[in-house]
Amino acid sequence: MKRLVRAIALLVCMVIQGHLSQPAVADAVDDSLAGFASTSYADIEKAVAALAATGDPAATAILAALADGRLAYTADKAVFIKNEDGTLLTARTGEPLAGEAPFGLKPVKVNNKVRRAVDAAMGQLTLSSTDPAQRLASAEAAFHAPDPAQLAPIEAALAKETDPRIKTELEQARAAMILAKADASDNDKVAAIAILAARGDQDAKSFLNAAANQGSGRVAEAANAALAKIDRTLAMWSAAQSFYYGLSLGSVLLLAAIGLAITFGVMGVINMAHGEMVMLGAYTTFVVQEAIRNHAPFLFDYSLLIATPLAFLVAGGVGMAIERTVIRYLYGRPLETLLATFGLSLFLQQAVRSIFGPTNLEVGNPSWMSGAFDLGGLTLTYNRMWIIVFAFVVFTVLMLVLRRTSLGLQMRAVTQNRRMAAAMGIRTAWVDTLTFGLGSGVAGIAGVALSQIDNVSPNLGQSYIIDSFMVVVFGGVGNLWGTLVGALALGVANKVLEPVAGAVLGKIVVLVLLVLFIQRKPRGLFPQKGRAVES
Amino acid sequence: MIAEKLGLFRSRLGWIVPLIIMGGTLLVAALNLLLPPDAALHVPGYVIALLGKYLCYALLALSLDLVWGYVGILSLGHGAFFALGGYAMGMYLMRQIGTRGVYGNPVLPDFMVFLNWQELPWYWYGFDHFAVALLMMALAPGLLAFVFGFLAFRSRVTGVYLSIITQALTYALLLAFFRNDMGFGGNNGLTDFKEILGADLQLAGTKACLLLASAALLSGFYLFCRRMTRSRFGKVLVAVRDAESRARFLGYRVESYKLVVFTFSAVMAGLAGALYVPQVGIINPGEFDPANSIEAVVWVAVGGRGTLVGPIIGAILVNFGKTIFTGVLPELWLFALGGLFVFVTLFMPKGVVGLWPSLMARLAQMRERLGYQQPQHQPEAEE
Numbered sequence: 001m002k003r004l005v006r007a008i009a010l011l012v013c014m015v016i017q018g019h020l021s022q023p024a025v026a027d028a029v030d031d032s033l034a035g036f037a038s039t040s041y042a043d044i045e046k047a048v049a050a051l052a053a054t055g056d057p058a059a060t061a062i063l064a065a066l067a068d069g070r071l072a073y074t075a076d077k078a079v080f081i082k083n084e085d086g087t088l089l090t091a092r093t094g095e096p097l098a099g100e101a102p103f104g105l106k107p108v109k110v111n112n113k114v115r116r117a118v119d120a121a122m123g124q125l126t127l128s129s130t131d132p133a134q135r136l137a138s139a140e141a142a143f144h145a146p147d148p149a150q151l152a153p154i155e156a157a158l159a160k161e162t163d164p165r166i167k168t169e170l171e172q173a174r175a176a177m178i179l180a181k182a183d184a185s186d187n188d189k190v191a192a193i194a195i196l197a198a199r200g201d202q203d204a205k206s207f208l209n210a211a212a213n214q215g216s217g218r219v220a221e222a223a224n225a226a227l228a229k230i231d232r233t234l235a236m237w238s239a240a241q242s243f244y245y246g247l248s249l250g251s252v253l254l255l256a257a258i259g260l261a262i263t264f265g266v267m268g269v270i271n272m273a274h275g276e277m278v279m280l281g282a283y284t285t286f287v288v289q290e291a292i293r294n295h296a297p298f299l300f301d302y303s304l305l306i307a308t309p310l311a312f313l314v315a316g317g318v319g320m321a322i323e324r325t326v327i328r329y330l331y332g333r334p335l336e337t338l339l340a341t342f343g344l345s346l347f348l349q350q351a352v353r354s355i356f357g358p359t360n361l362e363v364g365n366p367s368w369m370s371g372a373f374d375l376g377g378l379t380l381t382y383n384r385m386w387i388i389v390f391a392f393v394v395f396t397v398l399m400l401v402l403r404r405t406s407l408g409l410q411m412r413a414v415t416q417n418r419r420m421a422a423a424m425g426i427r428t429a430w431v432d433t434l435t436f437g438l439g440s441g442v443a444g445i446a447g448v449a450l451s452q453i454d455n456v457s458p459n460l461g462q463s464y465i466i467d468s469f470m471v472v473v474f475g476g477v478g479n480l481w482g483t484l485v486g487a488l489a490l491g492v493a494n495k496v497l498e499p500v501a502g503a504v505l506g507k508i509v510v511l512v513l514l515v516l517f518i519q520r521k522p523r524g525l526f527p528q529k530g531r532a533v534e535s
Numbered sequence: 536m537i538a539e540k541l542g543l544f545r546s547r548l549g550w551i552v553p554l555i556i557m558g559g560t561l562l563v564a565a566l567n568l569l570l571p572p573d574a575a576l577h578v579p580g581y582v583i584a585l586l587g588k589y590l591c592y593a594l595l596a597l598s599l600d601l602v603w604g605y606v607g608i609l610s611l612g613h614g615a616f617f618a619l620g621g622y623a624m625g626m627y628l629m630r631q632i633g634t635r636g637v638y639g640n641p642v643l644p645d646f647m648v649f650l651n652w653q654e655l656p657w658y659w660y661g662f663d664h665f666a667v668a669l670l671m672m673a674l675a676p677g678l679l680a681f682v683f684g685f686l687a688f689r690s691r692v693t694g695v696y697l698s699i700i701t702q703a704l705t706y707a708l709l710l711a712f713f714r715n716d717m718g719f720g721g722n723n724g725l726t727d728f729k730e731i732l733g734a735d736l737q738l739a740g741t742k743a744c745l746l747l748a749s750a751a752l753l754s755g756f757y758l759f760c761r762r763m764t765r766s767r768f769g770k771v772l773v774a775v776r777d778a779e780s781r782a783r784f785l786g787y788r789v790e791s792y793k794l795v796v797f798t799f800s801a802v803m804a805g806l807a808g809a810l811y812v813p814q815v816g817i818i819n820p821g822e823f824d825p826a827n828s829i830e831a832v833v834w835v836a837v838g839g840r841g842t843l844v845g846p847i848i849g850a851i852l853v854n855f856g857k858t859i860f861t862g863v864l865p866e867l868w869l870f871a872l873g874g875l876f877v878f879v880t881l882f883m884p885k886g887v888v889g890l891w892p893s894l895m896a897r898l899a900q901m902r903e904r905l906g907y908q909q910p911q912h913q914p915e916a917e918e
Contacts, residue, residue: 342829346870515686519690522692
């Protein structure tokens with residue numbers, strides 16, 4: 001609110017520089033200004049109302065200064081605005097005061113009652129502003145704090161208003177005021193309820209609740225009916241919102257799990273260090289952003305685009321190194337692989353902790369990833385939306401790599417029948433390394449996305465590893481489509497259960513259901529068929 | 536041949552291990568209790584608590600080895616059974632505080648008063664009796680393991696899948712116990728214990744008794760497991776580990792064998808947890824952390840899976856190392872632990888215990904080279 005007032009004040013100050021007010025009003029303004037030169041709060045309050053009634057363009061700046069405690073007066077009733085840098089402006093004209101500061105300057109006293117008067121006066125002044133944005137803001141303000149005493153100015157503004165959006169807002173403000181007014185007729189109140197019901201949000205609900213509790217038979221009835229209707233629509237929107245959150249969580253899970261679907265699903269290697277590959281991707285993003293901040297700030301909006309391939313290379317490189325040095329010797333011994341890679345994950349975590357410190361690091365959002373937009377009753381944040389898009393792009397690209405490239409062909413050949421593939425001249429050991437590198441690299445890419453919505457700390461990966469395994473096992477090993485369906489189903493199930501059962505309990509319920517599911521179908525939603533399964 | 540030799544080696548060790556454990560702890564306890572604090576050989580109180588902790592970990596490792604080393608079930612959720620037993624003990628100890636709590640409520644533990652609870656939840660009933668608590672220390676983990684195992688083994692969830700869902704199990708419990716409205720103290724867990732069976736927990740004598748009790752429990756379970764693994768039953772377990780389908784085709788009910796051992800092992804882990812809690816003075820949801828369970832697996836791997844003395848040695852060695860490292864170079868502990876995981880799996884698949892026979896074999900080779908006539912051994916014993 002204060003910010004808004006200040007912005008308005010600044011705007012008005014600039015307007016005043018050019019225009020001089022008409023002399024007829026000027027007298028009334030001078031009279032009201034004289035009222036500020038008082039120690040009585042009642043006088044000051046009266047002066048505020050009087051000043052607002054003049055509608056003078058200088059009034060906003062003066063009132064804003066008053067609310068901030070920057071209005072001062074001298075013994076001879078001259079009133080000045082103190083700027084934040086200490087210079088003085090004559091309140092009447094808004095022009096800087098030449099020469100020395102006048103003797104005996106005292107600040108005009110403000111208490112909460114005066115501040116409320118200032119707020120009301122501001123609302124009244126801005127309703128007649130020429131700037132539509134200001135008018136809209138003040139109509140909204142009037143709606144949120146409906147004061148039946150303000151009904152007349154609102155109705156006057158409504159008659160003059162041509163902008164449909166502002167007009168609706170004003171009508172709703174008027175309706176709220178009528179409901180709050182004790183002596184309004186039942187017919188008026190029912191009409192007002194209809195208008196508020198059409199608005200249909202939480203604010204409208206609170207006014208309607210008040211009406212339902214206080215009003216007489218017909219009014220209460222209408223209010224209750226309107227409330228029920230709003231509740232239904234709100235429930236629908238909140239279900240849609242949960243679904244969107246679920247989709248967003250699902251795509252995060254998809255990103256985290258899809259690399260695992262390659263290393264675990266396709267190669268059969270249990271990589272407990274997979275989460276740390278995600279973490280390395282997030283730290284790569286951090287390093288890229290730091291470099292950009294220091295050397296080329298204008299590139300900041302592109303930082304994620306630069307970080308994505310780098311994260312792929314870093315995580316993929318580390319993954320290939322791990323495969324060459326450790327995992328290669330443990331093929332066919334899945335439990336040992338699990339232990340060794342868990343050791344590697346501890347090692348990587350501690351390494352990152354030693355280099356970057358144990359605290360959360362600040363990774364910035366580029367401008368196109370911050371903010372949100374409204375779609376009906378939904379609030380969609382840009383970063384979540386981009387992550388959904390990103391997850392699907394990564395999925396598609398990976399699918400293409402596996403289906404359409406020769407590397408993908410070789411990978412599938414090695415998974416299905418290693419010895420036959422070797423006999424056909426495929427360098428199976430090298431394909432293993434590349435496959436592992438691909439899975440790890442995709443994890444690194446997931447880290448870039450996760451750095452935008454989660455804390456970048458050495459424990460980042462740990463929090464996703466169990467969920468990722470669940471997704472892969474749920475979806476069915478060796479099947480990327482299964483991973484997609486599994487991730488989205490788990491994400492949506494989590495978020496839909498959350499409002500019913502609470503965040504933690506919802507997660508527990510999902511985990512227990514998953515464990516039970518695996519008992520029923522040990523090979524997941526989309527089990528692999530054929531001879532390769534048993535080996 | 537090596538296997539036979541290993542068998543001989545083990546059979547001699549059979550009585551040595553409990554003797555060493557009991558004798559060692561008796562000696563340490565005596566040095567702590569009987570000598571004045573300024574004597575050169577006096578063992579300070581914290582060492583007693585530390586040793587007790589190691590022995591509880593050793594029992595956890597032993598229980599894990601029973602399922603992993605002998606039946607081939609790699610459980611990544613044994614910490615959950617350990618913690619459940621610990622919570623059962625913690626609940627008993629909480630009830631023993633009585634009116635000595637901060638709020639002085641005779642029935643409700645402090646955290647419940649703090650949360651404005653009016654009466655004791657039903658699942659806390661009876662925990663003021665030690666017998667009930669003792670029953671629950673075995674029953675809570677045992678029942679969970681039974682239900683879980685029944686579902687998992689019946690639908691033939693094996694290998695890595697089983698490991699991952701055991702991990703999910705302990706993870707779900709971790710989340711659950713973090714909740715305040717579960718009635719287990721939430722984030723802070725249960726602590727501030729005063730006495731056990733009427734004995735003040737702060738007294739040196741009580742601590743020494745707890746240490747001896749841990750040693751006795753460990754020795755008892757060691758001997759029992761030894762009997763079990765050497766019996767016909769144990770042979771079937773190894774058969775299940777090495778060739779599950781073949782054992783099934785031979786007519787053994789593989790699921791039942793697995794279920795019995797898994798449940799028994801969970802009870803062992805629960806009792807280990809129950810003895811752990813009074814010695815460290817706290818139980819909180821952190822014990823359910825999946826990382827703890829995996830750490831227990833590495834104790835077994837370091838010591839040598841598939842032997843009974845291995846996990847005990849491994850648990851004590853690794854935890855001793857952890858105590859030293861976290862005291863001197865806390866930064867490096869995770870490097871060391873991580874490195875240990877990799878090193879053991881790559882270069883010491885049979886653990887520390889496995890070093891002995893291969894050392895003997897190496898020695899025999901050397902002797903042979905020096906001209907001694909010795910019966911030849913294959914250096915690597917195949918499984």
